[in-house]
Amino acid sequence: MTDGITDLSRQALPEAITTEICVIGSGCGGATAARLLAEAGHDVVVLEEGRDLVGPERTQRDRAMYDQLYMDRGGRASHDLSISVLQGRVLGGGGVVNTCDVIPIPDGVLHHWATKYGLEDFAPEQFERFTDDALGDLSASRIPESLVNSANNKLRQGAEGLGLRGEVMMHNRVGCRGLGTCMIGCPVHAKRNPRMVALPKAIEAGARIFTRARAVRIDKANQELKEMTIRTLDPGGYREQEELKVRAKIVIVAANAIASAQLLLRSGVGNSHVGRNLLLQPQLPIIGVFDERVAAFDGVPQSYAVTEFEEEDNAEFGLWGYRIEGIMGTPGIVSTMLPFSGAPGMQNMAQYDRMAPSLLLAPDEPSGQVEVARDGRLTIRYEQRDNHRERLRQAAEVAAKIYLEAGAREVLVPTSPPLVIRSTSDAKKARDLTFAPATAPMISAHQQGTVRFAASERDGGADLNGQVYGIRDVYVFDSSGYPTSAASHTMTPIIASSRMLTTKLLTRI
Ligand SMILES: Cc1cc2nc3c(=O)[nH]c(=O)nc-3n(C[C@H](O)[C@H](O)[C@H](O)COP(=O)(O)OP(=O)(O)OC[C@H]3O[C@@H](n4cnc5c(N)ncnc54)[C@H](O)[C@@H]3O)c2cc1C
Ligand code: SF4
Numbered sequence: 018m019t020d021g022i023t024d025l026s027r028q029a030l031p032e033a034i035t036t037e038i039c040v041i042g043s044g045c046g047g048a049t050a051a052r053l054l055a056e057a058g059h060d061v062v063v064l065e066e067g068r069d070l071v072g073p074e075r076t077q078r079d080r081a082m083y084d085q086l087y088m089d090r091g092g093r094a095s096h097d098l099s100i101s102v103l104q105g106r107v108l109g110g111g112g113v114v115n116t117c118d119v120i121p122i123p124d125g126v127l128h129h130w131a132t133k134y135g136l137e138d139f140a141p142e143q144f145e146r147f148t149d150d151a152l153g154d155l156s157a158s159r160i161p162e163s164l165v166n167s168a169n170n171k172l173r174q175g176a177e178g179l180g181l182r183g184e185v186m187m188h189n190r191v192g193c194r195g196l197g198t199c200m201i202g203c204p205v206h207a208k209r210n211p212r213m214v215a216l217p218k219a220i221e222a223g224a225r226i227f228t229r230a231r232a233v234r235i236d237k238a239n240q241e242l243k244e245m246t247i248r249t250l251d252p253g254g255y256r257e258q259e260e261l262k263v264r265a266k267i268v269i270v271a272a273n274a275i276a277s278a279q280l281l282l283r284s285g286v287g288n289s290h291v292g293r294n295l296l297l298q299p300q301l302p303i304i305g306v307f308d309e310r311v312a313a314f315d316g317v318p319q320s321y322a323v324t325e326f327e328e329e330d331n332a333e334f335g336l337w338g339y340r341i342e343g344i345m346g347t348p349g350i351v352s353t354m355l356p357f358s359g360a361p362g363m364q365n366m367a368q369y370d371r372m373a374p375s376l377l378l379a380p381d382e383p384s385g386q387v388e389v390a391r392d393g394r395l396t397i398r399y400e401q402r403d404n405h406r407e408r409l410r411q412a413a414e415v416a417a418k419i420y421l422e423a424g425a426r427e428v429l430v431p432t433s434p435p436l437v438i439r440s441t442s443d444a445k446k447a448r449d450l451t452f453a454p455a456t457a458p459m460i461s462a463h464q465q466g467t468v469r470f471a472a473s474e475r476d477g478g479a480d481l482n483g484q485v486y487g488i489r490d491v492y493v494f495d496s497s498g499y500p501t502s503a504a505s506h507t508m509t510p511i512i513a514s515s516r517m518l519t520t521k522l523l524t525r526i
Contacts, residue, residue, distance in 0.1 A: 021220035022069055022108065025249040026229035030261050036062040036225070039245060039265035041232045041280065043067075044110020045511040046271030046495035048211035048219065049154070053519040055222035059526070062263060063216075063224060064247060066231040067107035068254060071212070075202035079349025082201035085254070086114050088276075095385070095399040100299045100459040102397055104273055106254070107202075108228050109212025111273070112508055115462070116199045116319040116344070117208055119157040119187040120506040121148045121513065125330025133335075134500045135472035138481060138517055147520070151513035155189035156209040164195060166316030168373035169343035171305060173321045175423030176341075181325040181415075186342075188317070189508075195316040201347055210508075229254060230261075233393065235268060235284040238488045243268050267526065270485075271495040271515065275387055275397060278467035278497060281478075282389040287468065287485045290478035294469050295385030296502055297399050297461035298378065301409050302344070302354055304429045305373040305420030312370050313345035319376075323419065326412070327505070336502045339379040339412040341419070346374070354458040356433045373420065376460070377412035380502035381405050383466045401459075406452045413447035432457045463496075463507040470498035482525075483518040494518050 040051045043065040055061045070085055083091035088104040095102060105111035124141040131140035138144065165173070165185055176183045193207040206213055220226060229250040236244045242264050248257040270277045278292045323341040331337035346354070348369060357365050385399035417428040417438040430436040430447065433456045438444050450457075471477025474486040477500070483492040494515045496507050503510035 021224065022226045022228060024068060024228045026068070026252040026258070030249065030259055033262040033264060034062060035264045036060050037265065038062070038267045038269065039064065039263055040269045040271060042110060042270070042272035042276065042495070043108050043211065043216060043226065044105060044271065044273060044495070045112055045211055045508050046515040047269065048109065048215035049512050049515040050269050050271060050494050050519045051224050052215040052219040052222070053516065053523065055219045055224040057523050061219065061224040062265065063219070063226045064230040064232050064245070064263065065108050065226065065228050066250060066254070067105070068228050069108040070202065071206070073204065075204040077196070077198045077201060077204060079201060079347050083349065086202055095297065095397045097454045099401065099454045100297055100399060100461050102275070102297065102461045102464065104275065104464070108226070109210055109216060112208065112210030113202055113212055114200055115508060117188040117190050118319055118506045119152065119155055119189050119509050120504045121152070122503045122510045123329035123336065126335040126501070126503060129330065129335035130500060136470055136481065136500070138521070144513065144517065147513040147517040148509070150516050151509050154209070154214050154512055155509065156191050157187050157189055160185050160188045160317060160320045164193060164317045165320045166195070166313060168311050168313030168345055169319070169321040171307070171311060171373040171423040172323065172341065172343040172375055172419060175419035175421070176323045178422040179419060181323050181419070183321060183323040183325065185320055186322055190317070193317060197314045197316055197318055197345065198347060199318055200350065231257065232272070232280055233283065235280065235286055235491060238284065238286050238491055242266060243491065267490045267492070269492045269494050271493070273495055274464040274467050274497045275395070277493050277495055278387040279389055279395050281468065281485065282387065283393055286488055286491060287478050288474060288487060291468055292387040294383035294466040294500070295387055295397070295399065296381050296383050296465040297385055298381055298463040298465070298502055299401060299405070299459040299461050301377045301413065301457055301459055302431060303375050303377060303413055303416045304431065305423065305425035306368055306427050306429060307371045307373060307424065308426050310370050311373045313373055314347070318345040319343055326415070334380065334382060334501050336380045336504065339377060339408045340505055341412060341416050342376050342378060344374055344376045354431055356431050356435050373425070375416055377409055377416060378505050379405055379408040379412060380505070383501070387467055401452065409452065410447050410450050413450060414444045417444040417447060465496040465499040465502060465507065468493045468497035469500050482521055492518070492522070
């Protein structure tokens, strides 16, 4: 045990753990709730199936870091393998592996949720203070010019050349050294994420944290004292080991939009909305290839976004349209996204230092479902809708023109077969992209939906307090509750909404 953190893969198990409040998941939603509840004097236990991996153990090596920091070791995918579903699995959750972009829920979306879905606590004037607090937790600031690397500057240069609106984004780094490996953990702890902020404060206030502790079922959900079945994992997190009971009066599920629904379904808890309405927000990479060295791996990977085509107050969906964000991955992730293997794959990776990649982000409508088989096996079913494919085609055409404007030799859309664009007239070939299942390296990093918040049980899986319908004192405090996409990035929204829901809970306990 170190500093309030007990690694159950290495400790002798207690017979059972009893607490007032049990929080499942230590990411943005769970860590925030645990901190506020512990600071208010409540007895809090946090269960996390990942391990605590800090400092020099963050080796910046792809294989070892995906293995230890990601759900299913980075291999999680939708049912037809069309979308790679990336999620953190480590103490601190997705904030440990994310690219630090800080984007609050836009007012247009908050207004949409309050008026169309009856989520009155999300009305902009009510919610503003929770966003402000979340920005404080994150030490949010505009990324300084010195950290906007040459690849992001290529995107900016091309967008400005075409007269398109864009911005240098906000982030939650302090003391960043531009090492570029944000997606496999920051070895110098420059990210002000839940592992560095909320969890230390929760521990200081007396919360007990257990790692390598996988919650597999919530039993006795309607009794005063609920009982969670926990399976400990081995130190590498590969196999389940022993079983342990954790008893609590209040259970807060914040395991992320997929695992939270998975746990409720596995426990037979909640109504027929649980698992439905999944949003995956699939993103498509596109790569400008230059004659000169760009060295996109050097510096902050994601700092500039083209926002010209983003809608924040669409009448039907709230957030809509699309945006284009500069990005860079480590060699491991880039090579697996390129549609080449063998000698052509090596040739393409030989120009890794001349690549300036972007992600095309288009919000989606709820069109997926989390399913759990009798043996606990998870299926993430997702149907990409035509309107989503169409916005990605438009985004690919625009991104190609931007890179060509910035001087790219060619632009690669890494589909199978690949699309190579060498002139602005070529760019319209993007209109023919089919995005047939499993032909494009789609990535999901912002999962939402699955236990929708609603004013009535008829319309959702949890009420306006986040309490799962039909079950007293079992709550969902992560993005599972969002009826539509909150923002183009979900860390800040989840911290803010967990703050709001926890503040409400504190008035009742
Ligand atoms: C690669 C990547 C890049 C991203 N970039 C950005 C970005 O730049 N900006 C941004 O705003 N957002 C970004 N996001 C999204 C953001 O990080 C997530 O939305 C956010 O971390 C989710 O918070 P959460 O609390 O819901 O869940 P998580 O942070 O995923 O935490 C849930 C935790 O619960 C644990 N858990 C799951 N099931 C169980 C169980 N049964 N028992 C015990 N523990 C369990 C998991 O191991 C995990 O640690 C990114 C995400 C990824 C993966
Ligand atoms: S760019 Fe490097 S130093 Fe900065 S946060 Fe990312 S990993 Fe850490």
